[in-house]
Amino acid sequence: MVEIRPLWKGSISFGLVNIPVKLYPATGSKSISFRNLHQPCKTPLRYKKVCEKCGKEVSEEEIIKGYEYEKDSFVIITPEDLEKIPKETTKTINIVDFIDLTEVDPVYFDRTYYLAPGETGEKAYSLLQHAMEETGKIGLARLVIRTRQNLAAIRVYDGYLALETMYYPDEVRGTGELPSWNGEANLNSSEIKMARDLIENLTATFQPEKYRDEYRRELTRIIEAKIAGEEVTLVEQPEQGTVVDLMEALKASVEATQQQEGKEHINDGVGEKGEQKQAKQGGKKKKESKKRSGSGVGSS
Numbered sequence: 001m002v003e004i005r006p007l008w009k010g011s012i013s014f015g016l017v018n019i020p021v022k023l024y025p026a027t028g029s030k031s032i033s034f035r036n037l038h039q040p041c042k043t044p045l046r047y048k049k050v051c052e053k054c055g056k057e058v059s060e061e062e063i064i065k066g067y068e069y070e071k072d073s074f075v076i077i078t079p080e081d082l083e084k085i086p087k088e089t090t091k092t093i094n095i096v097d098f099i100d101l102t103e104v105d106p107v108y109f110d111r112t113y114y115l116a117p118g119e120t121g122e123k124a125y126s127l128l129q130h131a132m133e134e135t136g137k138i139g140l141a142r143l144v145i146r147t148r149q150n151l152a153a154i155r156v157y158d159g160y161l162a163l164e165t166m167y168y169p170d171e172v173r174g175t176g177e178l179p180s181w182n183g184e185a186n187l188n189s190s191e192i193k194m195a196r197d198l199i200e201n202l203t204a205t206f207q208p209e210k211y212r213d214e215y216r217r218e219l220t221r222i223i224e225a226k227i228a229g230e231e232v233t234l235v236e237q238p239e240q241g242t243v244v245d246l247m248e249a250l251k252a253s254v255e256a257t258q259q260q261e262g263k264e265h266i267n268d269g270v271g272e273k274g275e276q277k278q279a280k281q282g283g284k285k286k287k288e289s290k291k292r293s294g295s296g297v298g299s300s
Contacts (some may be wrong), residue, residue, distance in 0.1 A: 020118030
């Protein structure tokens with residue numbers, strides 16, 4: 001197993017307590033990426049950084065950072081400028097409040113990281129973890145990652161502390177920016193009941209392992225087939241029935257989910273009790289076969 005390398009080292013400021021921690025990535029995208037090739041020769045394309053004024057390719061040594069405060073007007077930010085920012089604001093996760101997780105809408109969450117205790121920080125880390133677990137609270141904090149100060153939520157996850165970077169309120173677009181629609185649609189009680197029945201039929205406990213990226217799986221199958229020099233076969237998709245009206249679609253959906261539940265119950269029976277029943281029947285048939293074969297030998 002490859003050990004994850006920390007992205008950041010610092011400390012959690014918890015009142016007057018400082019807890020040394022290391023920040024690790026908790027997630028990683030597994031999307032399949034492609035490279036652009038030149039069609040005639042199938043050679044990968046390179047992207048060059050070219051100065052619009054000089055028309056020349058620019059090396060990394062010649063690149064500096066600039067902030068565009070007006071159209072085509074920049075102020076230059078040097079590494080020395082960044083070093084002037086106080087270290088305590090760049091190396092500290094400062095918890096400012098403790099709140100209930102249910103108070104935060106998921107729209108505010110951005111990316112998840114793990115926090116592990118650093119050297120000499122195990123006891124204080126464990127103290128904070130247990131206190132948060134017992135109170136059921138999460139910590140709202142501020143920290144700087146690279147050149148951005150993030151709002152973050154710290155919570156207990158699987159024996160560790162997890163950190164979720166968050167969007168600031170002014171970064172979350174309001175629904176008022178969306179096209180207006182008639183929120184007072186005329187719904188009758190039958191439609192509402194049918195929709196509730198459909199939701200109840202599809203209600204299940206969350207099991208992350210049952211959800212898979214089907215598009216990535218199919219794309220991987222196509223890639224592997226091409227590598228092996230095989231012809232790519234199309235996977236037949238089930239036909240989608242034509243929806244005539246909302247009520248008819250709801251009825252068909254409820255019936256389909258009920259049939260699916262029935263199949264799962266039957267399969268469950270075959271999986272355990274059914275197999276035991278088949279095994280017993282098989283054993284019974286073998287005994288009868290032996291009796292028949294035994295009587296045949298004795299008569300001869």
